[in-house]
Amino acid sequence: MANITKKVSWSSRADESGATGEGTPLLNGSEQPRHSRQDSLRGRPKEIPHNEKLLSLKFESLDYDNIENQLFLEEERRMSYMGFRCLEISRWVVCGLIGFLTGLIACFIDIVVEELAGFKYQVVKENIEKFTEVGGLSISLILWAVLNSAIVMVGAIIVAFFEPIAAGSGIPQIKCYLNGVKIPRVVRLKTLVVKVCGVICSVVGGLAVGKEGPMIHSGAVVAAGVSQGRSTSLKRDFKIFEYFRRDTEKRDFVSAGAAAGVSAAFGAPVGGVLFSLEEGASFWNQMLTWRIFFASMISTFTLNFFLSIYHNKTGDLSSPGLINFGRFESDSVAYNLYEIPLFIAMGAIGGLLGALFNVLNYWLTIFRIRYVHRPCLQVMEAMLVAAVTATVSFTMIYFSNDCQPLGPEHTEEYPLQLFCADGEYNSMATAFFNTPERSVRSLFHNQPDTYNPLTLGLFTLTYFFLACWTYGLAVSAGVFIPSLLIGAAWGRLFGRLLAAITSSGSIWADPGKYALIGAAAQLGGIVRMTLSLTVIMVEATGNVTYGLPIMLVLMTAKIVGDYFVEGLYDIHIKLQSVPFLHWEAPATSHWLTAREVMSSPVTCLNRIEKVGTIVDTLSNTSTNHNGFPVVVQVTGSDEPAKLCGLILRSQLIVLLKHKVFVELARSRLTQRKLQLKDFRDAYPRFPPIQSIHVSQDERECMMDLSEFMNATPYTVPQETSLPRVFKLFRALGLRHLVVVDDENRVVGLVTRKDLARYHLGKHGLEELQLAQT
């Protein structure tokens, strides 16, 4: 990426911002250039640890373009048609495995949460019942708050101290990964373990969170692990799937994993596929999509099968995924033309509330980045939130006097009688004293008069702020379910008010319908997905009738919300200064050409280059390049050198490690020729250049790069407009794009950061600053 330092503004606190950027050794071994930073510390601006106007240089790109060097082509040419068939079959096997394991993990999380939460609520319920009559309910409150805090503490400790990347829902991280950004440690086994344990603790700890978002991350980790046929963490190499050890293949599998995660979480296989495609795949490939679909299906299937055993209905596969909204039967959900404007109005409300949620959470996140970056502080904040959640819930339940008769069907899991008459239960407790999924279901399906409007209003208000405070804590937790819950509450309120106003007509009578629409509106207003979310909602409710209203609502919510602020995930991605590439170049960017966008001058290597030069280039911490155009000089002429290939840092490292020098090859004729396998074995954790010892003698040797470089890199002329460069880059998933003049000489290099810098602000095209943080 050439000498980009001229554009770099140094940002402080790289090593203090605990949760996110704490001095991770970059994957390609390019350790943060600490000594050079000292020089530039003088001029750095103060107190901008994370800023959405910066673009971090910390993040590497994935290479979605195959490196077609001679080794690769030889291997491909050696392979027979049957070989390709076997590869294709193993891709399907891997996808099946991904789906199976993701389903198992979902099943594990679900069962453990259900058991533990059941136990917790049972204990608290008995305690409350004991003290309701004799007085002294404050003891129950303390029990509840302490229990919650203790459980959440466990979850927060493992996240904050062991694997900060496992915090949150993981969806922003997976979005970035699928977009082509390498987020350090995001698909490691350790992350998975911490994520799974963390999410169990958060949900059981009674936080306003869901267990669905983390499933997507889990699926992605499973995919990245299974597809490589080895685990670096466990130091096991199964010697299978070696062909898949490169970014191209791995990203495909991670797409499948994310889809399997969605599928398991919401029982929505098609929604999972669409989620992966909406967030990730820039190049739509039919076979890939089918494999993703297959993984999704297997995942739902596995989950259903094991849950059916757990629920003693072995073999009954008709129930949906992790979350169960309950089926909406066709009779109760008929809607009419004149309800459409109402739905759209609800969408607008959802958009407004969603924007408010995002703005509040944005400020909160800024605050957290500045002041709550130590792990112990983070744990304490999480415990505080847990205690407050319990207290608020308790208070609300305590002061609520919404008593409802206990129906004969007894659908409530933990009905709290409290001060209600015998045979009645406290309706506020149904909403608060429950796992969020159950609350959503009861808001959707309970009898029309289950909740009175005051209960619903108060619940919406408190849960809104609780959920907003909770998202961004150092715990593994999703935002889908809390959003749905908030929306379902005000949607049901909306329905009840409508029924009260109009007073006649059975079509208004079912507030469950409005709860569903409200849930969609709120979720859409917060996360701003449309197509995939529509399908997820449709699949999760098991009824396609609502397709059109849900879609209209999600669109309205998105339009209204986007007017104020971006979606929650995008906000968090921006705050991490990730160089995220959107679908298209900014609309008004035709002014810019490759000449302005590219970084130059570029460090080029000769086709036959001195080892010393290569080592020095790689060791130069001030530039930290990753891709080097290879040029060839016509011998005996002073003509400028012409581009003949492109080689990556990682490839050079492997070459140096194996000492593939021209001189050595001559002397040791028996030496094994370097194979693609050597590159694959080193993937993806290539050693840093510092760890490779090159003696002074060896520095004088020469290296022939012809065989290892990508001999046909994509190039563009300098006059190419930014949208055109962007399209090429995005459609092919490139990492480096060489800019050449009309004589085929290298004049610049375009990387992800060069393109992500430009974005459309309020005042037209804006350019982000680059920062080393």
Add this chain to the structure above:
Amino acid sequence: MANITKKVSWSSRADESGATGEGTPLLNGSEQPRHSRQDSLRGRPKEIPHNEKLLSLKFESLDYDNIENQLFLEEERRMSYMGFRCLEISRWVVCGLIGFLTGLIACFIDIVVEELAGFKYQVVKENIEKFTEVGGLSISLILWAVLNSAIVMVGAIIVAFFEPIAAGSGIPQIKCYLNGVKIPRVVRLKTLVVKVCGVICSVVGGLAVGKEGPMIHSGAVVAAGVSQGRSTSLKRDFKIFEYFRRDTEKRDFVSAGAAAGVSAAFGAPVGGVLFSLEEGASFWNQMLTWRIFFASMISTFTLNFFLSIYHNKTGDLSSPGLINFGRFESDSVAYNLYEIPLFIAMGAIGGLLGALFNVLNYWLTIFRIRYVHRPCLQVMEAMLVAAVTATVSFTMIYFSNDCQPLGPEHTEEYPLQLFCADGEYNSMATAFFNTPERSVRSLFHNQPDTYNPLTLGLFTLTYFFLACWTYGLAVSAGVFIPSLLIGAAWGRLFGRLLAAITSSGSIWADPGKYALIGAAAQLGGIVRMTLSLTVIMVEATGNVTYGLPIMLVLMTAKIVGDYFVEGLYDIHIKLQSVPFLHWEAPATSHWLTAREVMSSPVTCLNRIEKVGTIVDTLSNTSTNHNGFPVVVQVTGSDEPAKLCGLILRSQLIVLLKHKVFVELARSRLTQRKLQLKDFRDAYPRFPPIQSIHVSQDERECMMDLSEFMNATPYTVPQETSLPRVFKLFRALGLRHLVVVDDENRVVGLVTRKDLARYHLGKHGLEELQLAQT
């Protein structure tokens, strides 16, 4: 495409093969080069009018890559941010319009078919009832057969004589269009009118066809028309949407139209989106997908709304699309783990039967191409099929003795009593004496014992051959519904046999479930779609429970079917010798590089070129090139010329028409500068070069191409492997890809035909021959 003649094998009967290739003037005005053909007639092979081993040069490509010349860039740069916003909004408006009009057309077709078919069946029913007791049923048979033939004759005449491209379902044509192949006249208004009238006649005429496939074609035509803001056929230009008058934008809208068509046909908006993406969009763009989804939703919505008025349930929008499978309620559709193998077995049966169907239809199509190519013969064949269908149906009904009691609900539309006792009706007549959609629905939902196994078996057998014979006739008709009907029949049979074998257990009791699975299996076996078809089936049945089984069944059917023969649409595309690009290059094609694939030498133009040279180049009918690399010679040096741009035939034509010559520009200073609008007005029917008069004086003038050429065409080096070239070509939707050497000199040109030539046959990589037919 350079001097490709060396590879061309001339194929006969270009002007005789009525249905398909009848001497259409190519859209870019490059009339069939008749005089040069005389020379090569000697060596041509005999009797290969259409052959799947040939690739026709007749088809032009669409240009999905924007031509970024100076005019374009200037326009884009002039446009403000608000301008882009307005464009975006008008895209949404256009998509809304597309959805609305497609829905209206679907509604029109549905109502007309229902009314006319109702009338026809009522007349025949009364006639049959009259003659049942007095004898002389042969009169009824004749009445039925004559009625059918007469109606079908009308449909066949308008198709065969006025617009042969409107024959069939239109899905293969739309697949090709979305793939980037310009099929002449496929999106014209006349085609739409013929299609709509034709499909009404076919369905009312009692053929074994559906009205759903043609909806997809209709949606595409609507989209192509609306998005251009004018109709060339009607000679009206509304002066709106002028920005969209290029292939890039038009193809996006056609995707939306096709999706809207699917959505209207099956009530499956998500399925529609997936269909468009699966068949067309190589580059997945989020905003585009949303717009497609919007069009789909509006389409279903419009259809539902107007149908609700027609059915006197104004405003009730819950009913699905054109086809109505009826809802499967959750209780009746529960399935169990041990049923999965049964479903997979049914998928395999579907794959086998589908392959048989396709093989039979392939032979039939070959036969038709050879011997039934005159329009009058085609009309007669269609009439024959109609008469035979009526006769066979009548015979089956006549000899069937499957009498069922007429239920109190009276769900049958036209119950035929015939020789049954009073209060009973003939069950075979329910299947035959009905529009195919109604038959499907009754097979899905009627009481378990409605049909006896013999009825089902005989029905499957006869309908299979009737449907197979019907597909490919010169009538507008879809194959979806007949496939579903065949599958539903044998699926129900399968279910009944299962119930008979096992004799116990309520889970086997519902043959409707097996009818659904059978329908999916049969349809999957014939058309070989998976993801989109799964979603379509799920949406059309209104129940997501069956997602997994349907998917497994479709996958099995595809795998089994692909083992024998390709899908029906692909067979027909191949028989038309269309240069269709699949998703990826053939697996074993790494051996090939751009050097082998490209056409060379290439006719290049100079940046400032003599008008005479340009006219001669364009008039050269033996080559018929469409894209010309523009090169620049360093003045006063003998260095070889370097690539500096690419210009299209259509652009040159417009330049010649407006006489944009250097000398004229100097003399007439006030002359209006050529604008993008002039190119757009000429789009897409650019005049042929023969129609442009260039005087001898003008031939000596010079033309400066700098402003009009695409100054930054994508290029690849000669060593680039075929898969890499393919990926670039497909991902960006290119039409011409220039191959350059390391000095940036043009050495070749890769076009669609060069890539489509290579395909994976039974004996490894095969190369198709190119033909001018």
